[in-house]
Amino acid sequence: SGTSRPVRILHHVQKVAQYGDAQSVLSAVDSYCSKIEWAMNVGDLKGQILDAVVLETRPHYVLELGTYCGYSTVRIARLLPPGARLFSIEMNPQYAQVAREIIQHAGLDVDILVGCTSDLIPQLKKKLDIEKFDFVFIDHWKVSYLRDTKLLECDLLRPGSVLLADNVTCPGAPDYLHYMRTSPRYESQYFPSRLEYLSRGGGGALPGIKLLLNVT
Ligand SMILES: Cc1cc(C(=O)N2CCN(C)CC2)sc1-c1cc(O)c2nc[nH]c(=O)c2c1
Numbered sequence: 245s246g247t248s249r250p251v252r253i254l255h256h257v258q259k260v261a262q263y264g265d266a267q268s269v270l271s272a273v274d275s276y277c278s279k280i281e282w283a284m285n286v287g288d289l290k291g292q293i294l295d296a297v298v299l300e301t302r303p304h305y306v307l308e309l310g311t312y313c314g315y316s317t318v319r320i321a322r323l324l325p326p327g328a329r330l331f332s333i334e335m336n337p338q339y340a341q342v343a344r345e346i347i348q349h350a351g352l353d354v355d356i357l358v359g360c361t362s363d364l365i366p367q368l369k370k371k372l373d374i375e376k377f378d379f380v381f382i383d384h385w386k387v388s389y390l391r392d393t394k395l396l397e398c399d400l401l402r403p404g405s406v407l408l409a410d411n412v413t414c415p416g417a418p419d420y421l422h423y424m425r426t427s428p429r430y431e432s433q434y435f436p437s438r439l440e441y442l443s444r445g446g447g448g449a450l451p452g453i454k455l456l457l458n459v460t
């Protein structure tokens with residue numbers, strides 16, 4: 245087929261979802277990916293955990309690593325108060341373009357930065373006039389979770405910042421999980437769940453990792 249999976253998801257959203265209605269965009273993606281073709285969106289089951297953590301944290305500055313089609317971006321942005329800022333980093337320009345259109349269809353305003361997280365994270369302080377991130381959703385590539393978290397620790401997090409990471413057990417980011425569970429800087433919480441769009445079984449956990457930096 246000529247189109248990519250993200251483009252097919254976008255076309256489905258544009259066909260069935262109500263413009264400006266974020267919930268209908270999420271439902272359109274979820275029904276497409278559970279009935280037509282699987283895709284690596286965080287999905288509705290883990291998405292409910294994401295919602296709960298965002299609502300509890302009430303973040304003003306949010307960073308997402310890994311945009312893909314923008315499903316979790318919409319999930320987060322729809323819960324933020326006016327004035328809050330959400331930045332999402334995506335390495336794949338085609339994914340980023342699809343995400344922009346899905347986010348626009350939801351009537352939401354997000355800054356999508358195209359590039360590699362390890363290149364962009366060190367530039368964020370200079371590029372964006374923000375001090376610290378209150379909430380970070382990590383959902384890009386498992387081998388980069390730990391390296392990018394350490395880049396964020398340099399000067400983009402504060403005591404109480406919350407990091408939430410998808411897929412720490414499926415597909416798995418064991419070095420990240422070990423680091424977060426053993427470092428004295430973090431109070432970690434693990435949310436068992438299931439991989440997106442599987443009717444039964446499957447792994448896929450979404451641990452909530454809270455950051456409590458020791459201010460020495
Ligand atoms: C690509 C992929 C395949 C998976 C799997 O086990 N599969 C068996 C079951 N069948 C049905 C689907 C495929 S899980 C997964 C995946 C899931 C995420 O949430 C991801 N999030 C961010 N970045 C990723 O690279 C990412 C990959």
Ligand SMILES: [Mg+2]
Nearest residue numbers: 286383410411
């Ligand atoms: Mg994921």
